[in-house]
Amino acid sequence: MKITCSQSELSKGVKTVLNAVPGRTTMAILECILIDATGDQIKLTANDMEIGIESIIEGTIEEKGLMAIDARFFGQIINKCPDNDVTIYCDDKYHTFITCDTMNLNITGMPGEDYPKIPVIPRNEPVIISQFTLKELIRQTTFTISEANANNKMMTGELMEINGDNLKMVALDKYRISIRNIKLKESYPNKKVVVPGKALNEIAKILNGGTEDMVEVFFTDNHIIFEFDNTTIVSRLIEGEFINIEHMISNDYETKVKVNKKRLYDKIDRLTPMLFKDAEYKPFIMDIKENVIDLRMNTTVGAMKEQVDITKDGKDLVIGFNSKLFIDALKVIDEEEVNLYMVNHRSPCFIKDEEGSFIYVILPVNIQE
Amino acid sequence: MKITCSQSELSKGVKTVLNAVPGRTTMAILECILIDATGDQIKLTANDMEIGIESIIEGTIEEKGLMAIDARFFGQIINKCPDNDVTIYCDDKYHTFITCDTMNLNITGMPGEDYPKIPVIPRNEPVIISQFTLKELIRQTTFTISEANANNKMMTGELMEINGDNLKMVALDKYRISIRNIKLKESYPNKKVVVPGKALNEIAKILNGGTEDMVEVFFTDNHIIFEFDNTTIVSRLIEGEFINIEHMISNDYETKVKVNKKRLYDKIDRLTPMLFKDAEYKPFIMDIKENVIDLRMNTTVGAMKEQVDITKDGKDLVIGFNSKLFIDALKVIDEEEVNLYMVNHRSPCFIKDEEGSFIYVILPVNIQE
Numbered sequence: 001m002k003i004t005c006s007q008s009e010l011s012k013g014v015k016t017v018l019n020a021v022p023g024r025t026t027m028a029i030l031e032c033i034l035i036d037a038t039g040d041q042i043k044l045t046a047n048d049m050e051i052g053i054e055s056i057i058e059g060t061i062e063e064k065g066l067m068a069i070d071a072r073f074f075g076q077i078i079n080k081c082p083d084n085d086v087t088i089y090c091d092d093k094y095h096t097f098i099t100c101d102t103m104n105l106n107i108t109g110m111p112g113e114d115y116p117k118i119p120v121i122p123r124n125e126p127v128i129i130s131q132f133t134l135k136e137l138i139r140q141t142t143f144t145i146s147e148a149n150a151n152n153k154m155m156t157g158e159l160m161e162i163n164g165d166n167l168k169m170v171a172l173d174k175y176r177i178s179i180r181n182i183k184l185k186e187s188y189p190n191k192k193v194v195v196p197g198k199a200l201n202e203i204a205k206i207l208n209g210g211t212e213d214m215v216e217v218f219f220t221d222n223h224i225i226f227e228f229d230n231t232t233i234v235s236r237l238i239e240g241e242f243i244n245i246e247h248m249i250s251n252d253y254e255t256k257v258k259v260n261k262k263r264l265y266d267k268i269d270r271l272t273p274m275l276f277k278d279a280e281y282k283p284f285i286m287d288i289k290e291n292v293i294d295l296r297m298n299t300t301v302g303a304m305k306e307q308v309d310i311t312k313d314g315k316d317l318v319i320g321f322n323s324k325l326f327i328d329a330l331k332v333i334d335e336e337e338v339n340l341y342m343v344n345h346r347s348p349c350f351i352k353d354e355e356g357s358f359i360y361v362i363l364p365v366n367i368q369e
Numbered sequence: 370m371k372i373t374c375s376q377s378e379l380s381k382g383v384k385t386v387l388n389a390v391p392g393r394t395t396m397a398i399l400e401c402i403l404i405d406a407t408g409d410q411i412k413l414t415a416n417d418m419e420i421g422i423e424s425i426i427e428g429t430i431e432e433k434g435l436m437a438i439d440a441r442f443f444g445q446i447i448n449k450c451p452d453n454d455v456t457i458y459c460d461d462k463y464h465t466f467i468t469c470d471t472m473n474l475n476i477t478g479m480p481g482e483d484y485p486k487i488p489v490i491p492r493n494e495p496v497i498i499s500q501f502t503l504k505e506l507i508r509q510t511t512f513t514i515s516e517a518n519a520n521n522k523m524m525t526g527e528l529m530e531i532n533g534d535n536l537k538m539v540a541l542d543k544y545r546i547s548i549r550n551i552k553l554k555e556s557y558p559n560k561k562v563v564v565p566g567k568a569l570n571e572i573a574k575i576l577n578g579g580t581e582d583m584v585e586v587f588f589t590d591n592h593i594i595f596e597f598d599n600t601t602i603v604s605r606l607i608e609g610e611f612i613n614i615e616h617m618i619s620n621d622y623e624t625k626v627k628v629n630k631k632r633l634y635d636k637i638d639r640l641t642p643m644l645f646k647d648a649e650y651k652p653f654i655m656d657i658k659e660n661v662i663d664l665r666m667n668t669t670v671g672a673m674k675e676q677v678d679i680t681k682d683g684k685d686l687v688i689g690f691n692s693k694l695f696i697d698a699l700k701v702i703d704e705e706e707v708n709l710y711m712v713n714h715r716s717p718c719f720i721k722d723e724e725g726s727f728i729y730v731i732l733p734v735n736i737q738e
Binding site: 072073081103105106107108269301303307 | 439441442445446449450451471472475476477638641642645646670671673674675677
């Protein structure tokens with residue numbers, strides 16, 4: 001194999017696929033990037049068996065071929081190369097020569113044939129969404145996904161559901177649910193899949209976030225495929241039915257609060273040093289009155305009070321929450337004002353807008369006051 | 370004690386003194402900041418017994434007094450306070466009330482009397498140097514100081530020597546020496562002290578680096594004091610004679626190389642991925658010829674070559690170095706071109722300018738080629 005590409009093009013491609021190189025693995029070949037120049041294009045691939053990323057880069061193929069090379073080492077070398085053409089030559093014993101300007105590197109590659117292929121999947125009509133919107137949807141929901149080693153496998157993924165021209169994404173853990181709904185530009189056949197949270201987070205890193213740059217999303221029985229900017233990301237789906245959340249969502253409320261989002265965020269955030277060092281975990285308390293919420297937090301560190309102006313509808317209420325859960329949700333909401341809907345101190349709080357484009361459900365913490 | 374200051378003023382002061390709060394300590398009081406409002410000014414102090422920092426902040430004293438408060442907790446709270454006046458009140462049982470806008474915090478402070486005082490030291494005429502120059506001198510030498518737990522205590526410090534209007538700073542470890550000489554605006558009585566590296570690094574963090582902002586440096590028998598911007602930093606000196614380096618410095622050479630600094634830096638840096646993962650440590654080799662240096666590095670990862678154009682005076686030479694030592698020195702040199710002076714492959718390389726304003730001495734690594 002012999003190829004030549006510009007350093008910038010190679011560097012961009014390597015950076016993209018590095019997102020799918022596993023940190024630790026017993027299979028040395030998975031720590032490699034596959035360089036595939038067997039066809040008409042130069043294709044870089046990484047694959048951790050859950051998520052695979054392919055990036056097509058510009059360059060010339062002087063001799064067709066295929067090789068694998070340690071991904072992180074290759075990434076470091078390419079990063080440090082000058083802004084010039086890089087030539088990679090690999091002979092049939094995998095002796096590899098990388099040259100760029102006066103640089104001359106001689107290492108041993110690995111057989112590209114040993115690299116696990118990304119499955120070739122028949123594709124139907126794609127769903128089209130802008131990079132900006134997809135990146136926002138991921139940012140506004142994945143923080144709720146349970147950690148990869150959670151007991152309930154379903155909670156490590158996120159529901160993507162298409163219903164006509166509506167795309168709904170749902171993520172949840174034991175204490176909260178995040179829901180986002182958006183309107184697509186056109187209608188599509190209904191779909192309902194569960195995408196691993198890890199895949200979504202990797203995709204968000206690669207998306208440039210442009211409002212005019214489109215992503216094509218293909219759904220198959222076992223995989224989801226994202227195509228954009230010469231990049232293809234294939235992720236396995238999580239098999240099974242997603243947790244039914246419909247019975248947890250309700251429009252009833254006894255107390256409705258309208259509040260400036262940034263002000264509420266800052267004031268709850270200001271309470272968090274009360275959990276300093278080994279302070280016993282304590283919730284913060286919202287004491288909701290006519291035009292104001294009194295915020296209180298008492299820990300072994302001391303006692304803190306804050307106050308935030310609100311507009312209230314309905315009953316007064318005293319309710320406790322984990323400060324992190326509340327902050328996480330407020331952090332991703334872009335609206336200037338938010339509405340909180342509550343029934344009583346044992347029922348979840350709904351943070352949502354009128355249109356239901358976002359719904360954050362947070363379970364309260366039991367308090368004795 | 371009762372004081373009121375603006376959040377910004379308090380936050381700046383706390384940030385400054387936090388640099389002297391030790392990370393872990395068995396004396397809880399050392400993890401505190403002392404707030405001293407017994408006089409006419411509000412003074413914040415932190416002291417890890419090696420280095421003490423005092424910062425005078427603007428504000429009003431409504432009731433004189435003294436208290437100590439957990440430094441990191443206080444730092445977090447003050448950071449999160451809104452941009453408004455902060456009032457701190459501490460009663461005689463150290464119940465402490467901090468209020469800012471709608472915030473109301475109630476914690477327990479500690480007796481300020483228990484806080485270890487920074488020694489009050491009689492001062493002579495100060496040496497005056499700009500913040501910019503001091504910050505640069507520190508950046509350009511402290512990277513050579515041995516780690517705090519080094520066997521030779523003297524190597525954990527840096528020589529500051531005043532000779533008329535010349536200030537010389539010297540730092541060294543087992544493999545290298547860094548020397549900087551600058552001309553002061555006037556002449557001072559001769560001084561020769563060894564300042565702990567840790568103190569210099571903390572000072573560099575606090576200096577704003579302005580060319581017009583001056584630092585007054587006071588030398589006493591056991592301490593060095595830096596005064597600037599309402600801030601006083603007192604550090605103990607390291608007792609004893611600094612390592613005599615005069616016999617290690619020589620102007621003889623057999624090979625002199627003039628080279629573009631950035632180009633040499635980039636090319637040596639490009640060799641460093643060859644030490645990837647568990648690759649056995651290997652030096653890089655400089656093969657110095659008429660108009661060019663061939664750079665080579667062979668490790669278990671592979672073999673790499675680079676080349677850099679030079680102007681040479683004297684003999685050809687093949688010599689090996691630890692890449693990190695060379696990169697560290699080149700990184701802090703601001704000149705576009707540097708001169709390397711060498712005698713043979715067993716003698717140190719001197720990187721210096723014509724005027725001797727900087728001298729970096731690097732020991733070679735033994736190579737068999």
